[in-house]
Amino acid sequence: MPTEGTKASRPRAGTVARTGVPTCQVDDNLGAVSQRVREAGWNACVVVNRERIVMGLLRAEQLGGDPTHSIREAMRPGPSTFRPHVAITEMAEYMGAHKLENSPVTTSDGRLVGLLVREDAERAARELESTTTQPSSK
């Protein structure tokens, strides 16, 4: 999503979020999805519909549930989502305070942009802070 202005180059939730997050649909089987997610090296999966609108979220707790259940039964429906333009410093601060490992980032109409991982957000926030607090060389 293009932005402009003096702070346009600062990292935001949408630029730091991982776009390659695993996704699944509500009628999928939890056991098969959990295996696919683990093999891909993730501990979360976003439940989307055919238009990639976020329907729910599977974090580690839900992925470890009964493998015979459907995603519809296992997911956390209607998770809190965040817009791509939110400053990464605010997201990192909130995710740290709430001990939240990941947060879905969506457009205003609910379409998945990616999953913001806390360690990515905190790293980006630290890098931003170090670049903005460096003394001028002049």
Next chain:
Amino acid sequence: MTPAASACTSSTLACRDCGRMIDLCAFCERVECAVASCHVCLRLALGETLAHPHAHGG
């Protein structure tokens, strides 16, 4: 009121910013959260919306 209805409407969590009683934290969606925020305060804090002045202010 039935016990089930009572359970649905009772909330013991307060927004840390405005004190509004909420059922769960708008950020982490946990019922037990030491730094809980309501949806309104969270959207304001993250810059997703702006606080509007009173329509008849002044």
